[in-house]
Amino acid sequence: MNIAIIGTGYVGLVTGVCLADRGNHVICVDVDEQKVFAMKGGKIPIYEPGLEEIFKENIQDKRLFFTTSLEEAFKESHLIFLALPTPSGQDGSADLSHVLDVAQAIGKSLKEYKVIVNKSTVPVGTSEKVRDSISQQSRGAPFDVVSNPEFLREGFAVEDFQKPSRIIIGSGSECAVELMRKLYKPYTDRGIPLLVMKERSAELTKYAANAFLATKITFINEMANFCDLTGADIDSVRLGMGYDGRIGHRFLFPGIGYGGSCFPKDVKALISSGKELGYDFQILQTVEAVNKKQKVLLADKLLKYFKGSLKDKKIALWGLSFKANTDDIREASSLDIIEKLLLSGAKISAFDPVAMNNVKKHIGKRIHYTEDMYEALSGAHALLILTEWSEFSQPDFKRILDKIDQKVIFDGRNLLDPKEMKDLGFYYEGIGRKINR
The missing domain is CATH 3.40.50.720 (NAD(P)-binding Rossmann-like Domain)
Known part of the structure; x- marks a missing residue:
């Protein structure tokens, strides 16, 4: 055709x-x-x-x-x-x-x-x-x-x-x-x-699907945050939930909020369409509010660890795209985290396999970019993992230890093994699972 x-x-x-x-x-x-x-x-x-x-x-x-x-x-x-x-x-x-x-x-x-x-x-x-x-x-x-x-x-x-x-x-x-x-x-x-x-049903189906997935992500993030307070482990919780056929395992991975070109925009649009017709999408308004806080959760954890100030602290970031396998940075949590870290006095060194050029176009030279993931760690006081790229899940820990100044990792995608981090002497926090030295 x-x-x-x-x-x-x-x-x-x-x-x-x-x-x-x-x-x-x-x-x-x-x-x-x-x-x-x-x-x-x-x-x-x-x-x-x-x-x-x-x-x-x-x-x-x-x-x-x-x-x-x-x-x-x-x-x-x-x-x-x-x-x-x-x-x-x-x-x-x-x-x-x-x-x-x-x-x-x-x-x-x-x-x-x-x-x-x-x-x-x-x-x-x-x-x-x-x-x-x-x-x-x-x-x-x-x-x-x-x-x-x-x-x-x-x-x-x-x-x-x-x-x-x-x-x-x-x-x-x-x-x-x-x-x-x-x-x-x-x-x-x-x-x-x-x-x-009908056309109207087809149009709403797309919005409904994306809004539901955004809600599912937000729910498991809320559970992960509660795990941090109670000592429960979110990995165990999500597995126990996911085997229920009515729930399923997909989109039950906690992290630092959803981003990209679809979920944020579509949730906003559905809320707005509801208002035009006098309907109040209470669930979606809560999803949007919770996600906004979740996007800077790792920065909040880091600030708490360093007693509220990041002045003269060098922070390494692994991952800038909103998810792995794309160079898309639209609504990426990394951008919100970078702004909060800079406002707190931090110096930032970042690496991403494909998204760095897009970030440079967006924020310029306010942070340092490296062509090697380990080079970003040189002299760093902490590492933040922001995107679930596969190379970040099995790094060379000897190279990390050779480069990093303080053994501190905040894992926004739960890629690393908490027990292994503890055995290696790291202070480690993920999302909903916290094992420290």
Whole structure:
């Protein structure tokens, strides 16, 4: 099929590359001329495991193309995917300006039947707004609008697209649904369920899923904090909980709060949508408030250890991205922790396998960056582990001891073994499990 992808951010690029890899002819549109030029030359703009290889393969095999021209993309496309940013406004609501501006541009160019597929995460009722925006400009040309939410995890996006848990199609049009069934037939033939529902239900399903996962993460973080007070061990607690089939083990790993481009934004948007309709999402407001505190928990623990002052203290940070296997730092706990440490007088030396350039763009040279995880420890009074990169879970402790000034580790991802830390003479605190010298 001929497909246009409008927007080459995280969702748009992964969607375009993976659909091209299934044999479709895909043309991706972005307003950033430099970005489009780079992608045409085979340079991928994001870090995502497994994506670069199929990105280059499909460019070479002439199934994947890039342009800044909307009209060029519309001309031959059966399906037009909107994968545009919907950032949070000051009141937490989703900003739909990018989506609706492109919808108007589609209307002006529309001459024959097209299906406009909303891949962006949008509030309930957005499909109707897109339909109205197109209709105002289209002069009666036929089209349908479909809601097709994405469920991609950063770090596993290619796998999630190629082996989705479910495919959701929100549409009341038989013609549009059949086109979408045809597009996703390679997946449904393998037994992956395709659920057809109304547009509003599809839109809310994405928000509901992300809000529930954010709540689950926040709950286990609350339990971990309570474990610190009671002497219970969160690892034992979460295992005992997870074997209950109604709960499950996934998203029951305590840490320093959720971040990224989805959970924070979607929780805010759902709260805002509720307020517009006079509904008070009390659970989600609490989730948001608890997560805000959790993001700086490690800084609070560190300040307590050093009696409230970090003046002249060098603190090493391992991990800057909001999670492993991505260079995404949006809403990353590391940024909140860095600000609090700097305000407390600390000097910071940091390492991350892929996210350091993004942090440099965000905060500049206010901290020191190292190209080696052990070099960050040189002369440090404490190490904070902020991201669950695999190389941090089995470090060379001899090299740590050779570099670090004080044997102090605060583990925000519970990667290290508390007993081993105690045996090595470290002061060690994780999240919900505390074993000291």
